[in-house]
Amino acid sequence: xxxxxxxxxxxxxxxxxxxxxxxxxxxxxxxxxxxxxxxxxxxxxxxxxxxxxxxxxxxxxxxxxxxxxxxxxxxxxxxxxxxxxxxxxxxxxxxxxxxxxxxxxxxxxxxxxxxxxxxxxxxxxxxxxxxxxxxxxxxxxxxxxxxxxxxxxxxxxxxxxxxxxxxxxxxxxxxxxxxxxxxxxxxxxxxxxxxxxxxxxxxxxxxxxxxxxxxxxxxxxxxxxxxxxxxxxxxxxxxxxxxxxxxxxxxxxxxxxxxxxxxxxxxxxxxxxxxxxxxxxxxxxxxxxxxxxxxxxxxxxxxxxxxxxxxxxxxxxxxxxxxxxxxxxxxxxxxxxxxxxxxxxxxxxxxxxxxxxxxxxxxxxxxxxxxxxxxxxxxxxxxxxxxxxxxxxxxxxxxxxxxxxxxxxxxxxxxxxxxxxxxxxxxxxxxxxxxxxxxxxxxxxxxxxxxxxxxxxxxxxxxxxxxxxxxxxxxxxxxxxxxxxxxxxxxxxxxxxxxxxxxxxxxxxxxxxxxxxxxxxxxxxxxxxxxxxxxxxxxxxxxxxxxxxxx
Numbered sequence: 001x002x003x004x005x006x007x008x009x010x011x012x013x014x015x016x017x018x019x020x021x022x023x024x025x026x027x028x029x030x031x032x033x034x035x036x037x038x039x040x041x042x043x044x045x046x047x048x049x050x051x052x053x054x055x056x057x058x059x060x061x062x063x064x065x066x067x068x069x070x071x072x073x074x075x076x077x078x079x080x081x082x083x084x085x086x087x088x089x090x091x092x093x094x095x096x097x098x099x100x101x102x103x104x105x106x107x108x109x110x111x112x113x114x115x116x117x118x119x120x121x122x123x124x125x126x127x128x129x130x131x132x133x134x135x136x137x138x139x140x141x142x143x144x145x146x147x148x149x150x151x152x153x154x155x156x157x158x159x160x161x162x163x164x165x166x167x168x169x170x171x172x173x174x175x176x177x178x179x180x181x182x183x184x185x186x187x188x189x190x191x192x193x194x195x196x197x198x199x200x201x202x203x204x205x206x207x208x209x210x211x212x213x214x215x216x217x218x219x220x221x222x223x224x225x226x227x228x229x230x231x232x233x234x235x236x237x238x239x240x241x242x243x244x245x246x247x248x249x250x251x252x253x254x255x256x257x258x259x260x261x262x263x264x265x266x267x268x269x270x271x272x273x274x275x276x277x278x279x280x281x282x283x284x285x286x287x288x289x290x291x292x293x294x295x296x297x298x299x300x301x302x303x304x305x306x307x308x309x310x311x312x313x314x315x316x317x318x319x320x321x322x323x324x325x326x327x328x329x330x331x332x333x334x335x336x337x338x339x340x341x342x343x344x345x346x347x348x349x350x351x352x353x354x355x356x357x358x359x360x361x362x363x364x365x366x367x368x369x370x371x372x373x374x375x376x377x378x379x380x381x382x383x384x385x386x387x388x389x390x391x392x393x394x395x396x397x398x399x400x401x402x403x404x405x406x407x408x409x410x411x412x413x414x415x416x417x418x419x420x421x422x423x424x425x426x427x428x429x430x431x432x433x434x435x436x437x438x439x440x441x442x443x444x445x446x447x448x449x450x451x452x453x454x455x456x457x458x459x460x461x462x463x464x465x466x467x468x469x470x471x472x473x474x475x476x477x478x479x480x481x482x483x484x485x486x487x488x489x490x491x492x493x494x495x496x497x498x499x500x501x502x503x504x505x506x507x508x509x510x511x512x513x514x515x516x517x518x519x520x521x522x523x524x525x526x527x528x529x530x531x532x533x534x535x536x537x538x539x540x541x542x543x544x545x546x547x548x549x550x551x
Contacts, residue, residue, distance in 0.1 A: 009115040018108050025190050028096045039082035046075045093194050104187050112183040116176045127169040134161050181214045238517040263512035264404035268459030269483040271411045272452035274504045277487050278428040280496035281355030285362035286483050290476025292370050293333040293460020298471030300329040301382040308377045334457030345449025349442040370473040382469035390465040412501040429497025486511045488539040
């Protein structure tokens with residue numbers, strides 16, 4: 001036995017204890033393979049060949065039909081052989097699996113696992129001894145030196161030797177880890193051959209769990225999830241503190257619905273800006289888009305004649321049917337928001353202008369125009385029947401959540417199932433490579449801004465219905481920070497081309513829940529901004545660290 005430890009197996013010993021399993025399963029596999037030659041194997045080969053003939057454009061239709069007809073006749077024969085041998089193959093597979101269940105773990109895997117554990121202990125002990133030796137040698141050499149530079153050089157050499165020893169330990173530990181993983185997965189390799197890659201649900205889960213443990217890296221895990229863990233801990237603390245200070249629990253059914261209700265319009269803004277962050281951009285004008293959309297929607301859906309004017313003109317939409325006013329408000333919100341985002345997108349794409357500048361210009365223009373046109377007044381309430389038309393509550397459940405869910409599904413589909421979505425990731429990851437691949441960076445960039453504008457329009461319209469109006473130019477201040485923060489917390493990277501819709505959803509829910517919790521506790525709004533700023537800073541720092549690690 002290696003290193004005098006009875007539990008440690010040499011490579012030859014491991015092969016020896018595995019040999020009976022290989023022989024037994026190997027003999028069964030040969031019988032199964034022979035039964036599959038004229039059956040299953042031939043069926044698969046003929047089906048692939050038929051598919052190839054169907055796609056072949058170099059032969060005539062008549063020739064295709066002739067070949068397909070001939071091969072289908074052979075296919076039927078092969079299926080008959082497959083059906084004939086099915087029960088025998090099933091019996092052989094059951095025999096092999098019963099043998100694996102009885103012998104693999106007890107006679108092979110557990111022994112390898114114990115060997116790896118013992119090897120790990122030996123490797124760490126050898127490393128400890130090596131460090132002690134290096135320390136002793138270092139102290140002996142230092143005691144003989146008097147020159148400052150020589151002492152400095154020796155310390156440098158000592159550090160390098162320690163680093164080498166550490167790397168050697170890491171290498172040994174990885175080899176041990178690889179050995180144990182290979183032993184574990186060998187069973188599934190045998191099952192894969194027996195069943196032709198058909199695993200049960202539990203077997204698939206077991207393999208995924210093993211692969212996760214095998215590839216797990218503590219540093220990468222905390223870089224990826226450290227912020228989530230911290231936020232969850234803060235939220236748990238808030239759940240504990242709230243009943244003590246306020247006398248009622250935080251996570252009640254009504255509170256959860258209130259959080260989701262508040263998060264729903266914000267989801268639209270986060271989904272919109274997420275596409276721009278994916279392109280290494282941002283949007284500083286979201287808050288002003290909200291104000292413009294809220295003002296527009298309130299004017300059109302206002303209860304009675306508007307009390308305020310736009311450029312001195314008083315609008316009266318009371319003659320229009322209520323349903324038409326709701327639709328008109330939505331269309332105008334989408335048009336206005338899309339118009340301004342398209343302008344920002346054009347300047348960003350055409351002149352390589354950073355989105356920070358183009359959207360900041362948008363922010364100033366929108367706020368200036370809306371404030372000047374409306375004199376900064378609030379336009380009051382909308383028709384009270386409209387919220388029940390647009391976002392009714394069904395048995396206390398706010399259906400505004402369903403609007404957000406629909407937006408999530410649509411944007412997920414665009415990002416993951418369309419050419420535009422794939423191009424979005426490509427341009428965000430490497431615009432030069434995307435250009436070489438024939439992707440129009442201009443079209444993708446403007447398209448991302450237009451999509452954002454549509455989502456902003458929908459979001460501001462829904463917010464107007466949720467708040468029953470009260471539109472003004474000042475409404476939505478700071479919402480851009482919430483949307484951007486939600487995306488960053490959700491893992492949409494400012495380095496470009498990295499991000500998932502699920503992350504955006506989680507980010508919005510986290511931020512809304514924290515804001516709601518702090519509000520219930522009576523924390524000043526200004527301090528909530530401080531809290532949001534710290535979260536953004538930490539999230540971007542972790543994102544940058546992940547990027548540096550990959551580099």
